Amino acid sequence: MTTAVETGIDLADLAFWNRPPGERERDFARLRRLDHLAFFPERRVPLLRSGKGFHALVRHADVVEASRNAKVFSSEPAVTNPEPPGWVKHVFGDSMVNLDDPRHARLRRIVSRAFSPKMLAKLDDDIREAATRIVDDVIAEGPRDFVTQVAARLPIHVICDMVGVPDAIRAKVHRHVDVSTAYTGVRMSLPRTVAMAGRNMAALFSLQRLVIELGREREKNPGGDLVSALVTANVDGERLTPRELGSFFTLLLVAGNETARNTMAHGLKLITDTPEARDRLTGDFDTHIAGAIEETVRIVSPIMQFRRTVTEPYELRGTSLTPGDKVVLFYGSANRDEDVFPDPGRYDITRTPNPHVGFGGPGPHFCLGANLARQEIKIMFRELFTRLPAIRTTAEPELLLSNFDNSVRHQAFTF
Numbered sequence: 001m002t003t004a005v006e007t008g009i010d011l012a013d014l015a016f017w018n019r020p021p022g023e024r025e026r027d028f029a030r031l032r033r034l035d036h037l038a039f040f041p042e043r044r045v046p047l048l049r050s051g052k053g054f055h056a057l058v059r060h061a062d063v064v065e066a067s068r069n070a071k072v073f074s075s076e077p078a079v080t081n082p083e084p085p086g087w088v089k090h091v092f093g094d095s096m097v098n099l100d101d102p103r104h105a106r107l108r109r110i111v112s113r114a115f116s117p118k119m120l121a122k123l124d125d126d127i128r129e130a131a132t133r134i135v136d137d138v139i140a141e142g143p144r145d146f147v148t149q150v151a152a153r154l155p156i157h158v159i160c161d162m163v164g165v166p167d168a169i170r171a172k173v174h175r176h177v178d179v180s181t182a183y184t185g186v187r188m189s190l191p192r193t194v195a196m197a198g199r200n201m202a203a204l205f206s207l208q209r210l211v212i213e214l215g216r217e218r219e220k221n222p223g224g225d226l227v228s229a230l231v232t233a234n235v236d237g238e239r240l241t242p243r244e245l246g247s248f249f250t251l252l253l254v255a256g257n258e259t260a261r262n263t264m265a266h267g268l269k270l271i272t273d274t275p276e277a278r279d280r281l282t283g284d285f286d287t288h289i290a291g292a293i294e295e296t297v298r299i300v301s302p303i304m305q306f307r308r309t310v311t312e313p314y315e316l317r318g319t320s321l322t323p324g325d326k327v328v329l330f331y332g333s334a335n336r337d338e339d340v341f342p343d344p345g346r347y348d349i350t351r352t353p354n355p356h357v358g359f360g361g362p363g364p365h366f367c368l369g370a371n372l373a374r375q376e377i378k379i380m381f382r383e384l385f386t387r388l389p390a391i392r393t394t395a396e397p398e399l400l401l402s403n404f405d406n407s408v409r410h411q412a413f414t415f
C-alpha cells in the first residue's frame, strides 16, 4: 500500500488544496502512474467525523468502475469526506445523493419529473429573460466582478423558479444561500470554523423550513407548479413528504448553484486565455457551444471529489478493498487522465470524444441536473457573447480554498 509518506503527496491535508492548481495537477499525474491505489490517513477536522483514511481513485477507468458499481461502492452513509456529524443528517433528513437503492431510486423517480425535457423546455423562456436582465444590469452598472454580477445570479434564480419559490421569500432564500455556501471545508481556526459552520447550518435549516412550509401549503392547495406535483401522488401513488421536499430543495441549492456558477466563471477565463476557442465561439456559436460546455466542465471539474464506502471484498487496480473502506473519486484527476484525453491540459472545445466525468461517472447517481446546467450556461453565454463580444477576464480569479468545490469567489472582467 502506497501512503502519503512514500509519495510526499497528502490529499487528506487541506494544505495540499491551497497549492497552485498546476502543482496539484503534477501530483495527481504522479499518482495516476502508480499501479495500485494510494492510501491517505485522515486528519481530524473540527466538527466533522474522521475515519482511518481513504484510497484515492485518480484514474478515469477507476472512477467509472466505482460509479457504475453502486452495489459494491455505496453512497451511504454519505458521499462527502470527512463525513458530517450524525445530527446534521438527523436535522436535514436523507438526501438522495447519500442513499442507495431502493430508497435512492424511489426519490430519483419522483423528482426526475422536475428535469424532464418537457419541464426544461418550459424553463427556457424564463432562463432567457433572466439572462437578458442580468446582461442589461451589468451594462448599466459597468464591469466589476463577473461572479457576483453575472455567474452567481442565474443558477439560484433558475432553482427558485423551478421549485416555484414565491417572490416574497426569494430575498431571504438568496441571503441564506450566500451564508450556507460560505463554508466549504477551508482550514480555519477552531472558533472561526465553529462559528461559520453554525451559521451555515442555521441558514440551511431556515431554508428547509421555508420549503417544508411551502410543501405543506401546496399539499392542501395544489396548483400547477412543481412543488404541488412533487407533494401530491403521481400515477404510481408516489409522492414526497414535505420533509423530503425540504431535503431535495437544499440538495438542489448545494448541487446546482455553486457548480453552474463556477463553470461559467472558470469558462470565461478559459475562453479569454484561449483565443482559438473565442474565435470559434464568436464565429459560430451554435456549432461550438455544446463542445465548449463539455470541455469547460472537464477542465474545471466543478466538483472535485465525492466518496463511496466499500460493501464487500473487491479488487481494484491491484488493491484489495475490504468492507468499510472509503474510496474517494477525484473527478479532476480522472478528467486529465492521459490514457483517455490526449494532451489533457489543453482546452480544446472541439475535443471528440469527450467522455469526462465532471457530472459524475455513469451510474445511478449521474448528475440529475446536467441538462439543466448545460441549458443555463448555453443561454447565458449566448447572451454574453452576442451582446458583449469583447467580454474578457482581466486578472487571475480569486479562488476559494476548498477540497470540494472548484470555487471562484471573484473574477475581474471587462467588455
Ligand code: HEM
Pocket: 067, 075, 079, 096, 097, 098, 108, 159, 251, 252, 255, 256, 257, 259, 260, 263, 297, 301, 302, 303, 306, 357, 358, 359, 360, 361, 364, 365, 366, 367, 368, 369, 370, 372, 373
Ligand atoms: C456544471 C454543473 C454541475 C456539475 C459539474 C454537477 C456535478 C455533479 C456530480 C459529480 C454528481 C454526482 C454525485 C455522485 O455520483 O455521487 C451530481 C449529482 C447531482 N446533481 Fe449535479 N452538477 C451540476 C449541476 C447541477 C444542477 C444545475 C442541478 C440541479 C439544479 C444538479 C443536481 C444534482 C442532483 C439532484 C444530483 C444527485 C443525483 C443522485 O444522487 O441521483 N446538478 N452532480
